Amino acid sequence: xxxxxxxxxxxxxxxxxxxxxxxxxxxxxxxxxxxxxxxxxxxxxxxxxxxxxxxxxxxxxxxxxxxxxxxxxxxxxxxxxxxxxxxxxxxxxxxxxxxxxxxxxxxxxxxxxxxxxxxxxxxxxxxxxxxxxxxxxxxxxxxxxxxxxxxxxxxxxxxxxxxxxxxxxxxxxxxxxxxxxxxxxxxxxxxxxxxxxxxxxxxxxxxxxxxxxxxxxxxxxxxxxxxxxxxxxxxxxxxxxxxxxxxxxxxxxxxxxxxxxxxxxxxxxxxxxxxxxxxxxxxxxxxxxxxx
Numbered sequence: 001x002x003x004x005x006x007x008x009x010x011x012x013x014x015x016x017x018x019x020x021x022x023x024x025x026x027x028x029x030x031x032x033x034x035x036x037x038x039x040x041x042x043x044x045x046x047x048x049x050x051x052x053x054x055x056x057x058x059x060x061x062x063x064x065x066x067x068x069x070x071x072x073x074x075x076x077x078x079x080x081x082x083x084x085x086x087x088x089x090x091x092x093x094x095x096x097x098x099x100x101x102x103x104x105x106x107x108x109x110x111x112x113x114x115x116x117x118x119x120x121x122x123x124x125x126x127x128x129x130x131x132x133x134x135x136x137x138x139x140x141x142x143x144x145x146x147x148x149x150x151x152x153x154x155x156x157x158x159x160x161x162x163x164x165x166x167x168x169x170x171x172x173x174x175x176x177x178x179x180x181x182x183x184x185x186x187x188x189x190x191x192x193x194x195x196x197x198x199x200x201x202x203x204x205x206x207x208x209x210x211x212x213x214x215x216x217x218x219x220x221x222x223x224x225x226x227x228x229x230x231x232x233x234x235x236x237x238x239x240x241x242x243x244x245x246x247x248x249x250x251x252x253x254x255x256x257x258x259x260x261x262x263x264x265x266x267x268x269x270x271x272x273x274x275x276x277x278x279x280x281x282x283x284x285x286x287x288x289x290x291x292x
Contacts, residue, residue, distance in 0.1 A: 066112070070094045070103075077121075078102040085129075087111045095119055101144075105130070114158075117142065128152065136181075140164050151175060159203070163187045169212075173198070182226065185210065191251070196220060199258065204229065213249055219256040222282075230255070242287075244280075246271060255279045266290040 040046050067090035070079055076097050082104045089112040094103065100120045110132045117125075118140045124147045132155040139148060139162045147170040148162065159181040162171060168188040173195040182203035185193060190210040194217035204226030207216060211232050218228075227243040230252070242264040246255060253273045262285035268277055269291060277292060 066090050068092045070097060070100070072096045073100065074098055076100050078104075080104040081108070082106055084108050085110075089113070091116065093117075097121070110134075114138065124148070126151070131155065133157065136161065138162075143167065146170070148172070154178060156180065159183065160185075165189075182206070184208075191215065193217070196256075199223065201225065201228075208233070211249075212251055214251045215254040216252070217254075217256045219258055221258040222260055224260060228257075228260075241265070243267065244283075246274070249274070258282065261285060262287070264288050266292075268292045 038046055066088055068081065068084075068087060069091075070076070071093065072095075074097075077099050079100065080103070084105060085107050086109065088110075091113045092105075092108075092111050093114075093116045094100070095116065095118045097120045101122055103122075103125060105127050107129050108127060109129045111130070111134060113133075113135045114137070115133050116138045118138070120142060121144055122142055123144045125145075126149050128151055130150055130153050133153070135158040137156055137160045139145070142165045145165050145168050148168060149170075149172040151172070152175050153173060154175050155178040156176065157178075157180040160173070160179070160183040162168070163184065163186040165188045169190060170192045171185065171190065171194070172192075174197060176195050176198050179198060179201055183195070183201065183205045185207045187209045189212055190207070191212050192215045193207055193213070194215070196217045196219050198218065199220045199222055201221065201224040205218070205221075205224065206227075206229045207213060208229060208231060213230070216230055221228075224242070227241050227245065229243070229245045230249060231245055231247040232249060233247075242262070244257075244260070244263045244266045246252070246268045248270045250271075251273060252271050253275070255274065257279040259282035261283065263283060264287045266280065266283065266286060266289075268274075268280075
């Protein structure tokens with residue numbers, strides 16, 4: 001009996017399907033709670049709404065979605081969303097894809113809430129058209145990532161957190177002009193950080209536990225509510241104070257700062273290759289003291 005049943009069901013191992021263009025309209029996405037995502041159709045065909053495979057290309061003509069999640073695919077190597085321009089209401093999350101090294105979001109211009117990238121196989125990636133992120137940007141535990149660039153990203157409505165990326169040497173956010181909260185960069189292999197057009201930080205900026213840091217460019221920054229901290233160690237209790245701390249950076253040689261007019265406390269010490277403190281030329285008021 002078992003053999004007969006197996007022979008019967010073997011006929012359903014292959015099935016054809018047809019894709020028809022439906023035009024532009026609302027997209028309704030859904031996902032099963034079951035991790036493998038499989039379900040059965042009326043004709044006995046077992047299908048999968050988020051298939052694991054070598055690449056994702058079937059969605060390349062979608063221009064508008066509410067959220068995108070690419071997660072926990074062990075053999076996926078590339079994913080293309082080359083016509084996607086808008087993630088309107090929610091997020092883009094790319095995580096736990098241990099073989100994923102290439103993604104194409106070449107025309108994506110806005111994300112409704114957050115962009116989170118973690119635990120994939122990227123060496124580098126870019127979102128060349130991305131202009132705005134509705135809440136936060138988070139890049140964490142990308143072991144092979146060496147550089148990170150968002151050349152047209154002007155607005156992040158909440159915070160930036162980029163940490164624990166063991167090979168990450170360069171971060172460029174040079175188009176960023178509007179930031180809702182803080183920037184925290186920590187525990188990477190960073191040599192260069194640049195946000196050269198950022199004028200205002202409503203909270204703190206921390207570049208910490210980065211022993212290889214050589215260059216920090218904040219050349220337009222003229223207002224910060226919390227502290228600016230660049231040091232190999234990090235005292236989190238100081239982030240809500242108006243401090244400028246540049247300390248214990250063995251390789252730092254270039255630091256650019258805009259017209260920050262006042263500070264409670266300025267502390268520049270133990271930076272053996274930092275020979276010019278002209279970044280502080282525009283400070284007009286110090287409420288407590290300066291230590292260099």
